[in-house]
Amino acid sequence: MDEKIKDQEVLLVKDQKDENLKAVAGTDEKGGLKTVPPTAEHEQSFLKFDKHGNALENFLSNFMRQFKHPTPLNFFKVPFESAVASARVLSEMLKAPDVPSNKEMLDSARVNPSDYAGEQKQPFQGIDPDKVKWEQFEQMGVSRESLEKGKHLDDLLQYRKTPLIPIAIKIGEVSLYTDARLSLKASGDGTFIPVVHAIRKEPQLEREFFGHTFTDEDKKALRETGNLGRTVELVRCQTKVHNFTFN
Template sequence: MEQKTNDQEVLLVKEKNESKLKAVVGFDNDGKLITEPPKQANSDRFLKIDKNGYVLENFFTNFHRQYKNPTDFHFFKAPTNLVEKTASDLEKMLKGPENKSQKEMLAKHENKPEDYIKKDEKQEKPNLIDENKVDWEQLAKLGVSKDFLKNTGNLDAMLNFQKSPDLIPITVKTDNLTIRTDARLAFRQNEDGKFNVAVHAVRNRPELDRPYFGVTLTNEDKNNLIQTGNAGRILHPQYKEGETTPVFLSIDHLTNELVAARADKINIPEEIKGVKLHERQQKELAEGRAIFVDGMTSRGGNEFSAWLQINADRRGISFRFDQQKEQNQNANDQRQVHIPNSLLGKELTEEQQQKLEKRETIYVTGMYDKEGQEFNAYIKINDEKSKLDFYKWNPDKAQTKGAEVTPDKNSKTQVAVNSEGKTNEATKDVKEPLNKEQVNPTEQQKAKRNRSKTHSM
């Protein structure tokens, strides 16, 4: 997925007994750290950090496996477009780390491996896939060896039904053609019980305009996927004819592939990083929406805040560390205007729901007010107030600026009396709710009103 350069960061490292910082490029075939001088001209080759924390988590997990003394290294983050200047500034600060202001600035830029390494990484667990059942020859035909996967920290994940945490360079050869590309690899079991290699190649961009198993992505879905990597709601694709499955939909941050996870297979936690989630937060997570949580505690004991959301690629909670919290909160509030399947007793069609999601106006007939009487209205989302507004005419075609906004003319009197508690001269003594299009009392209501007046005299 494309990302603006000024939103990206790179990882700098200072080794023990060295005064200069270097930029991290990655790992070599033996799992050793590759670094380069942090020159601006070389920034395209440096390891890029994403705001979701995936790259750092994978990097530090692999780093922990390869190095016996990880405390000999100190890591810092720097904006890609300011990497050379930031490295120079940090080097100066490291010469006087006890200075209070410099100490605070160093802490702001530092990335500690223990904050990203999972607690259970140190505990050896049996793999779910038997290595003897893997077709290693098929893997070798792609130019990838078992040792390479092991040394780069990708093998364990693959042997536990996960995709490789990193992109793997592969080579596909035919009679007259050689194709080289990067891909995430996984093992998938065939009918014979053996495990073949599944290739998830890098795409230039996510395929968002093509229906996903019968589901047409709305503009809001597309924007959410591009901005956060997640659709932001539950989708219902049709993998089998006549049968839909509720899923979370996300973008693989390395390959740009659309990835789905069944909603009933994802656990919504009651507590995360020391913070208990209340019922509304759990509900919003279960619906695919993002929530902002303050006061969480990292593995290193540091307090932090982040956006939390279910990510289908990770099969669980993802963390997003956005710098512009207020801007994203406003955008999130807009996304959280709930589009209902039915409204006041009237089932909305898929087309009507999609129009609302696109912030278009719809006309709905056969709704029922608080007194159970039927009425019609134009409806449009009010993002400012995070609610649905009802109009008596199409607001997109309104001629008069500041015109009154009420249900359509056929239901104006009915809704005013039944739902808003208003009255007029003709209906002021009518106790029963009015019907659709009713502006005057019925003969029966007139008789009741007259009897009531006679009784009170």
């Protein structure tokens, strides 16, 4: 999957006068919303937003200025790469929005346009490279120059993870070599330090999980959205898990 696609999000919208959830495709000449069904055949029409930028805020801000009191609309923000599957899950949950587990997930994805009715935000600012502790990268065999040469420096400075790159971790007199993705996080003194994201194995969905056997639909939902979208009972721990997820 293209790393840029992973950073893209789309808006889903539900008009109270329409029972169907739609994907936002843009605006028409009057500033009204253009929508398409949230299906695979319409994916290329989805209006996409970089989650690290402010395009979404600007879009909603312009929309609210155009329509001071728009028809009651419910907006939901979901990743582009799982938009179709997420739309299916949210559509089902909207049929029973007051169920606690449904309400929790709907609220986590909900976007309130009125929050963007004011001034547009300042342009997105990346990380100042002079505030990065490059010496900590060098301890892993990675330099600023090597990141720049590999065209990974911009990923770091734009708050994104790099692709997998080789690193060396020294433990005593032993060096361990592996591939990992790197990102930056702010430290208490205003500088930025590296974060190592080790390779994770794909979950073993073919195996029984605390007494629950995943159906084909379960596996598809988990792989595409990271969310089961329903409640299951785990026999061994005698508890119910709402919206089972994995990372």
